[in-house]
Each structure stands twice: as structure tokens, then as C-alpha cells.
Amino acid sequence: MNEALLLMKPELIVTVIIFILLILHVARENSSPAYLLNLINGLLFINFLCGFFFNREGTLFGDMYVTNGLIVLEKNILNLGMLLISLQATDWLKKKDFIVEFYVLLLTTLLGMFFMLSSNNLLMFYLGLELSSIPLAALANFELEKRKSSEAAMKFIMSSAFSSGLLLFGISMLYGTTGTLNFAQLAMLIDGNPLQLFSFILLLAGFGFKISAVPFHLWTADVYEGSPVAVTSYLSVISKGAILFVMASVLFTVFKPLVETWYNMLYLLAVLTMIIGNLFAIRQQNLKRFLAFSSIAQVGFILIGMSGSSQEATASVIYFVLIYVFSNLGAFGVIALVSAQTGKEEIDDYKGFYLSNPMLALVMTLSLFSLAGIPPTAGFFGKFFLLMAGAGKGNFVLITIAALNMVISLYYYLRIVKVMFMEKNETPMEKLQISLFPRISLLTCMAGIILIGFTTLLYDYIFSLSTSF
């Protein structure tokens, strides 16, 4: 009995936190926002720390639920991202009435992602996926009175419902041809007949929607722009990271027999995603929209790493997502501060940002350097390992396209830096107050960006946990 509890430890802790919040909401209706935020951030910190102790490996519920060292590591990365986002959102949440509801919805999606990561069965996978995407639509609409917010939520729920329809049709065809939903049995029974190929395409389209790979990316920019900053950063880091982990494990276990087929599909998706994401990012004026397209382009690079289909591929995808958590949250942390205190989100508003807020401008610059992949920062090593994993297949055309795209991406990331440091502004932003929680979060992000680049321990650790293909 104890073993079962320890196996499900991450899910159970999140569930307990959700219940504590619900009970607290009923029992102490008039607690002040500051008290609530301190309490919740403390709970999330405990949740993050607990991820490192008493980890077990094994399966539960008749092989539906599986956990091992790699999955625990992935959950820890998500916990870390959740904590950082929560710390960054304090300034904005203080002025809101529905703090508890916000966190209950957010933690519910986290719970869904945990179940999705641990799933060993298509039914469990589908349940986790829906649990992680339906509450997110409600969160996108969190600023009820804003027109853009409800538009974003509408676009999000419609596209996510459509994509789960595609995914389900694929799953039903897969069930029809094999008669099982278990991942290991599916891997043995898949032989690549036309119906299975059709179902695979539908599944890949479903995944493509969720990670916003290019033919399926149209909802991304609108949802990112309309949602509150905290939700946008959650969508772009946690939600996308979880789906990428699951996509890698599904492709590498269930669809292992079809590896020749999906290599070509990933190749096409990766090239389209990088090129179109980059070209659209160049012309954006809204900073959140800009980061939306930049995150689309980053997914293209991740797909290259994934197409390597080897132990290096798994390790490099997880390593890159970890770095991506730090660098993207560094950028979003600054945007969250600026947006909460001044309400400004356009790139032009950041003219002369360095003169009034030198530290924040520096944080933003480092994060953008890391996203672009400039050497001393961690982002360079992340991209390097992804491309190395992709190059394992010997397809150097793909690697060349990726390298050219990195040059294009450098242009638009540096454009933001130029706006902040070199351009004059008639109405400069005033000096912003950085309270304790956002300060901790930004410092963690900076430490992550700088330190991960200088030590190989982390990559070696992830590599040792990854299973060989």
C-alpha cells in the first residue's frame, strides 16, 4: 500500500494542495491576497522539494500508470516551471479577486500533465491530455472583462476540441487494427498497414496542434496575445514542455516500428515550423505575440532533435526543455512585471528600457541571448545537443536549414535588445518596483541560464536516465 502511495507521490501532492486550497477558500473567506499568495507559493515550493525524495519505479492500476527516473525528472522540471510562474504572477494576482480559483485551475492542469506523462495506455493519455487542456481554456479567459481574453479562450477551446477529435479518431483506428490500448502491446502489434498509417497521421496532427507545429499553429499567436501574461508563460513553457515529453515517449515506444515513416514527417514539420515561425516573428509588434512565434520556431528545433530517435534524442529534448523553461520564463518574468505595473506590452513601449530599468533590461537580454543560442548562455548548448541528435541520422540538409534559421532568429531577438538599449523614447517607462517573489524567480532563471552552460553534469545525468531507442 505504501509503495502505491509513493509511486503516485507527485500526483498525490498536487491533489492535496488543490484540496487544501479549496477548503481554505470555504473556511477562511476573508484572507488577504498577500497571505494567500505566501501560503500558495510556500506549498508549491514544498511540492518542488518533495520531487527529489522517495522516488520509486514501477507500474500501477493494471499497467495503466507507469513511473521511472526519467518521468520523475520530467515532473520535477514541470514543478520548477510552475513555481517560477507562480512567483512571477504575484504582482498581477494581488489585484485580482479570484486567486484561489486561479491556482485550483492551474494545479488541475498540472495534475493532468502528470497523469499524461505517466500514462502507459492510450485511455490514460487521453484523460490526462483533456484534464490539462480544458481548464487552460478557462484560465485564458481569466480576465473576464477584457474582449481579447475571451476571444483567446474561444480560439483555444475550439482548436483544442478539434485537435482532440482528430487524436481520438486516430486512436480508434489504432484500436481497431490492434485490439489493445496498452503502449507496449501496441508497439509489438503495429506493422504499418495503411489504416495504421492513417491513424498515425491523425495522431501526429493532434500532437501538432498541441505543440503548435506549423500547419497547425494558427491558434497560438492569438491565444498567447489575448491571455494574461501568467497564463501565456504557462502555455508556452509548461503545457508545451509536457506535450513534447509525451510526444517523444509515444513516438519512441508505440510508433517505433514506423520510424522510417515518421522520420520524414518530422523532417517536413520541423523545416516548416522553423521557417514560418521565424519569418512571422520578424514582423510582430506585440511582445507576447513575438514570443509566441519565437516559441513556434523553438519547437521546430526540438522536432529536429526528436527526429534523431536515439538515446541522445530523448536526452537532448529534455535538456532543451529545461533550458527553455529558464530562458523563456526569464523573458516572460520581465514582461509580467512591466504588464502588471504599467499595462504596456508593445515592443515600442520598451524603447529606452535600459535607462530606467537597467537590471530588468539585462535579464531580458540574457534570456533573449539564451533563446537565440549565443554561446556562453545555456541556450547554445541546448540547441547544440538537439542538432547533434538530429545529425545522428546523417541528414545534413536538415541541419543546414536549422543553422540558417538560427541566423534569422538572431536578427529578431537582437532587434528587441536594440530597442531596449539604443533607441530614444519620448515617454520612457518609470522605474519599476521589483518585489521579493519576482526577484527570486528572475534570479533563479538567470542562474539557470548561466550555470547550466558551464556544467556537463546535468546533461550526463539526463542521458543516463534516458532509455536507449
Place this chain on the structure above:
Amino acid sequence: MSEVPLHHILFVSTALFFIGMYGFFTRRNMITMLMAIELMLNSVNINFIAFNKYLFPEKMDGIFFTIFIIAIAAAEAAVAIAIIINLYRSHKSIDVEEASEMKY
């Protein structure tokens, strides 16, 4: 009386799926789009039930999956309708063309 063959049922469910997809792409009323998505999900349900009954009657995987799909579709519709109602308050319309503040 002879049994209905499996491929007839699959034909119905596939037709239903693509009718739903067509409806989703062409309709401009948000409630109708939601109905189109329900059509797609129901075609998946028919698929699961048919496969379970005809090909793998010894296990219940397909039927369980159907029950979960129905429950989740209801939850999805509830959240979607709440969002649409909120959108109606600010836009005074449930036409998707009206909700187009953000583009490109």
C-alpha cells in the same frame, strides 16, 4: 436475419467524422461549431463500439473508452459554452467573424 457488416458501420462513422469536420470549417456560429465537434466525437464513439463488438468482444476496452469520451465531451461543452456566454457579453454576438480583434 443477417448481421450488419462492420464496414457499413465504419462507413457511417467516417462519413459522420468528415461531416463534422466540414461543419467546423464552414459554420460561423460558435454553438454550431461546437455541435460539429460533438459530431466528430460521436463518430469516434461509434468506431470504438463497433470495433469492440465485432473484432474484440472478449475485452471491454472500447466501451470504456466511449464512456470516458462522452463524459469529457460534456465537460468540454460546458467550459466552451461558458466561454461563449462570456464572449457574448462583450461582443454582443456569437459569430466567429465578430471575434477577430487579433490577426496575423
